[in-house]
Amino acid sequence: MAAKVKQLPSRGGTPAEKVYLIEIFKGMAITLKHFLRNLWDNSNLYVRHYPEVQPDIPARWRGRHRLLTHPDGTPKCVACFMCQTNCPADCIMIKAGTRIDGVTEKMPVSFTIDLAECIYCGYCVEACPEDAIRMDTGIYAFTSSNREEMKIGMTEMLSLKGGFPEEEYQKGLEGE
Amino acid sequence: MNQPVELQPDETFVLNVGPQHPATHGVLRIKMEMNGEYIVHAETVVGYIHRMHEKMGEIKTYPQFLMNLSRLDYLGAMGYSHCHALCVEKAAGIEVPKRAEYIRVIMVELNRISSHLVWLGAFIMDLGGFTPLLYTFQAREHILDMMERITGARLTYCYIRFGGVSRDIDDQFIQSARDFMPYMRKELVKYHKLVTGNIIFKKRLIGMGHISPEMCRKYGASSGVARGAGINFDIRRNEPYSVYPELEFEVPVYDGCDNMSRYMVRMDEIEQSLRIVEHALDQLPDGPVMPKKAPKNIKPPAGDYYQATETARGTFGVRLVSDGSTTPYRMKLRSPTYSNMHLFDEACKGLMIMDAMAMMGTLDLVIPEIDR
Amino acid sequence: MILTLTILLAVIIAIAWAAFNAAYLVLAERRGAGIIQRRPGPNINGPFGLLQPPLDGIKLMAKQLIIPDGADKFMYISAPVLVMCPAIMSFVALPYSDWLQAQNIDVGLLMVFAFASMGTMGIVFAGWSSRNKYSLMAAMRSVSQAVAYEIPMIITALTITLMAGTTNLDAIVAQQSENFFHWNIFPLFGETHNILMPFSFLIFFICSMAETNRAPFDLGEAEGELVAGFHIEYGSMGFGLFFMGEYANIVIGATLATIFFLGGWSCPFGLFPGVWWFLIKMYAIIFTIIWIRWTFPRTTIYGLLNLSWKILIPASLVNLLLTAGLMKVF
Numbered sequence: 092m093a094a095k096v097k098q099l100p101s102r103g104g105t106p107a108e109k110v111y112l113i114e115i116f117k118g119m120a121i122t123l124k125h126f127l128r129n130l131w132d133n134s135n136l137y138v139r140h141y142p143e144v145q146p147d148i149p150a151r152w153r154g155r156h157r158l159l160t161h162p163d164g165t166p167k168c169v170a171c172f173m174c175q176t177n178c179p180a181d182c183i184m185i186k187a188g189t190r191i192d193g194v195t196e197k198m199p200v201s202f203t204i205d206l207a208e209c210i211y212c213g214y215c216v217e218a219c220p221e222d223a224i225r226m227d228t229g230i231y232a233f234t235s236s237n238r239e240e241m242k243i244g245m246t247e248m249l250s251l252k253g254g255f256p257e258e259e260y261q262k263g264l265e266g267e
Numbered sequence: 268m269n270q271p272v273e274l275q276p277d278e279t280f281v282l283n284v285g286p287q288h289p290a291t292h293g294v295l296r297i298k299m300e301m302n303g304e305y306i307v308h309a310e311t312v313v314g315y316i317h318r319m320h321e322k323m324g325e326i327k328t329y330p331q332f333l334m335n336l337s338r339l340d341y342l343g344a345m346g347y348s349h350c351h352a353l354c355v356e357k358a359a360g361i362e363v364p365k366r367a368e369y370i371r372v373i374m375v376e377l378n379r380i381s382s383h384l385v386w387l388g389a390f391i392m393d394l395g396g397f398t399p400l401l402y403t404f405q406a407r408e409h410i411l412d413m414m415e416r417i418t419g420a421r422l423t424y425c426y427i428r429f430g431g432v433s434r435d436i437d438d439q440f441i442q443s444a445r446d447f448m449p450y451m452r453k454e455l456v457k458y459h460k461l462v463t464g465n466i467i468f469k470k471r472l473i474g475m476g477h478i479s480p481e482m483c484r485k486y487g488a489s490s491g492v493a494r495g496a497g498i499n500f501d502i503r504r505n506e507p508y509s510v511y512p513e514l515e516f517e518v519p520v521y522d523g524c525d526n527m528s529r530y531m532v533r534m535d536e537i538e539q540s541l542r543i544v545e546h547a548l549d550q551l552p553d554g555p556v557m558p559k560k561a562p563k564n565i566k567p568p569a570g571d572y573y574q575a576t577e578t579a580r581g582t583f584g585v586r587l588v589s590d591g592s593t594t595p596y597r598m599k600l601r602s603p604t605y606s607n608m609h610l611f612d613e614a615c616k617g618l619m620i621m622d623a624m625a626m627m628g629t630l631d632l633v634i635p636e637i638d639r
Numbered sequence: 640m641i642l643t644l645t646i647l648l649a650v651i652i653a654i655a656w657a658a659f660n661a662a663y664l665v666l667a668e669r670r671g672a673g674i675i676q677r678r679p680g681p682n683i684n685g686p687f688g689l690l691q692p693p694l695d696g697i698k699l700m701a702k703q704l705i706i707p708d709g710a711d712k713f714m715y716i717s718a719p720v721l722v723m724c725p726a727i728m729s730f731v732a733l734p735y736s737d738w739l740q741a742q743n744i745d746v747g748l749l750m751v752f753a754f755a756s757m758g759t760m761g762i763v764f765a766g767w768s769s770r771n772k773y774s775l776m777a778a779m780r781s782v783s784q785a786v787a788y789e790i791p792m793i794i795t796a797l798t799i800t801l802m803a804g805t806t807n808l809d810a811i812v813a814q815q816s817e818n819f820f821h822w823n824i825f826p827l828f829g830e831t832h833n834i835l836m837p838f839s840f841l842i843f844f845i846c847s848m849a850e851t852n853r854a855p856f857d858l859g860e861a862e863g864e865l866v867a868g869f870h871i872e873y874g875s876m877g878f879g880l881f882f883m884g885e886y887a888n889i890v891i892g893a894t895l896a897t898i899f900f901l902g903g904w905s906c907p908f909g910l911f912p913g914v915w916w917f918l919i920k921m922y923a924i925i926f927t928i929i930w931i932r933w934t935f936p937r938t939t940i941y942g943l944l945n946l947s948w949k950i951l952i953p954a955s956l957v958n959l960l961l962t963a964g965l966m967k968v969f
Contacts, residue, residue: 115465115466115467115935117460117464118460118461118464118465118934118935119930119931119934121457121460121461121934122398122461122675122930122933122934123930125674125675125676125677126671126674126675126930129674129675129677130674137405137408137677137678138677138678138679149415149416149419151415151416151417151418151419151434152415152419152420153419153420153425177330177331178331179327179330179331179332179334179335210334210338210423210425211420211423211425212334212423212425213419213425213433214330214331214334214425217433264434280772282772282773282776304776304780304940391936394936394937395855395857395935395936395937396934396935396936396937397672397676397933398672398675398676398933398934401676401677401678402676402677405677461934465935465936467855467935467936467937467938467942468936470938470939470942471936471938471939619939619940619941620776621937621939621940622939
């Protein structure tokens, strides 16, 4: 399978190409075809009228982070610092404390993620042994007017709900 | 002011194609000394977007640095992470399952197609034709949607891991990749009709922007620049890696040394990438996508390792000097666009500024990759 | 007194027509470009985006007019005026119907071409006074292009004058009004049996596109190399005036092409001649100009000048000689 060196035809070429006008009309025919097709059939335009129409976010989309809770409402996070160590951007700041409700020993007293530093790689989700943090909220657009607001805390992340039903998220993980 | 001004026979002025310019595809500064419309001397000044990736390579651990590679050249991000992963796997001796290798190749080739579509749109826009940009971006949306379903992002795929890929692909992806191929082939025919056959494009491409093979060898140019000058060099063929030896594809080489050859090289590469994806999907084996014993702590033994791959821009190389700890001692990234771009200084002498800009478009520059 | 007032009213209507066209053609171009490129174009402000031009005008007027430090103030400020005013003044001579005309000027053809040449001076003023090397280069390119393409245009107009025997635009249309095939573009039943007439229409069309700096001849405003060309340093209403001047020139070019070659306001089948036929033909030509802009890339400066000096001028001269010869014979 050796590569062949190809020769290009030189300028001018066939007699049909020598009369420039034919090629020019061929090019114009293509754009005219697009023009007429899109004029009558408005639905074929490859345009999304954002923000009235929102895009479809797949289940694996890495959006805003959220912390999960057990069915009884206690946060699943045990402040093991795996996500903080693995984070390439050093954007997670956890302060651990003794757990006041539940069986395990530790729980986070404060859990801040600086969304401005985060690179949305998903390492924290992969590193977590408890499935306590996920990026499946489906929120892809967030703005704020100062840097302090970009640091989200534990209460905010606990209150966010997942953007997809649980089976869809799990199916997205497995990739069957 | 009553002294007559004596004009020198070749009076030149300095035109600054500054960091902010629509045609330079990024923040690149070119100091041009011009005589009327002809360029006498050009000097490219880089460094406006230097982000210290190689320094970060010395501070971050291996898995943490893997994420940086997507940001190097954002248009062909998958190919860069692939190269870095191959280098570290070579160093640390990590085995990659067959299915993961095939998935990596499929993703890299799809990414190559989407990068070439951006190049095509931007290049035609530089020449003055505004419409093909929209058509190529529409075709590219199909690829980005496919990859978004699998990897979770549209541009900064953090998908490749040491040992394989992070998540498996599903049947819907395979089906949409197969559906994409006839669509893309029809689009390629349309681009050829609209662009390659057009007399105005032909006058600007054929015979213009001569870059000889000796100049390519002198500056170390690769990819479209070298293969458009007749140099038959493609890392996928000459220094094969991953599963490329098992896949059937051709390497397009044209020996015209002009803009048209470089343009045709990349258009043919899109077609060949479609062939590779087709074959890889046919030969896709079953199995896991990460090795059973995925290493937790990556500590390659001390030594000097090098791996090169063929990305959309050219020969990208990663040289890893490890001292046995969790962070590299030196992570050198050989950027293909850096070598491709510097021959612009020599190649544009005597050209008019319009032709120089057209030639720069065929070099396929992405400035953040030059400055790393 | 009444006469003066009617003349004033006619001139004001001509100016209003020019300004209306300049504003709404921008919208038509943006929508046409959008539909060719599979996107809708501006359609949010008002139904079909019809409120977009007035809002754009308000935006442009509200911006700050910045004059670069060291720019030649008088030339900088007068340049957009020099581009816009001759274009508007030419509208006084153009007839849209046998009664719809601001002034029936006997040398109307000469007047329109004289004003068209003045626009080039405005471009040079803009390029020089901006104190910017990019705009200077763009202005030089524009001037050489304008000079080169005026010649075939005027020679083609001379051919029409030969055939019609007058430079009165009204009379030129009147001679084509008998029948569909008496339009000047059709060679067989007209005055001269000159088979090259469609080619002279093509020459005139190409020249009018090149005169108005319109793609694929838009070297003066090339975005790729010269970042907006001769109007780099103009913001707000200076840029607005350049834009409107360009579109007014396009309308003048299309109007002249309709008058010379397509029979003006006469109908193809001899029914209901009137201003609507004129407008249909004129807008068909303008649509073609917009369509060509979004299909083709830019030519190079030497390709452009070669096309004019080596191809169009000899072709139009041959056409003129052939017309004169055939008129003598038949």
